[in-house]
Amino acid sequence: MKEQSLPIINVSHLIPQKKPFEMVSALLTFSETSIISSFTITSQNIFVTKHQFTEPGLIENMAQTVALHTGYDYFLKGEPAPVGYIGSIKKVTISFLPRVEETITTKAEILHEFMGVTLVKVDIYNSNKEVIASGQMKTVIANQ
Secondary structure, X not given: OOOOOOOEOOOHHXXXXXXXXXXXXXXXXXXXXXXXXXXXXOOOOOOEEOOEXXXXXXXXXXXXXXXXXXXXXXXXXXXOOXXXXXXXXXXXEEOOOOEOOOEEEEEEEEEEEEOOEEEEEEEEEOOOOOEEEEEEEEEEEOOO
């Protein structure tokens, strides 16, 4: 089993997404059933419009946080991370959009996991620790 101390600032080796489509930048905490990631929004981000990180970016940040959980779990086992997909999204609430140069923190809690399908509850916080978005999603690991 591999070990790497947290936080991990460069997570690109742990997720299948690559620039310019990376929407997580650090792994802060990890457990079997939860993860906390962070992401600093830049003006060059493909989901930034009028100096704000848009709704699709927030949804992608949620999904990539889940992918980061899977990727780090596989990393600890010494195995390559699998590719996954968003299976469904429900109960999403977006209170407001974060701005460029803001760092958001995303917490995902695994509610159920069965045969490559994972149901998670995800909350995104701004730097003032206010919930800016929350929801549930199912992710599916692709057949390999």
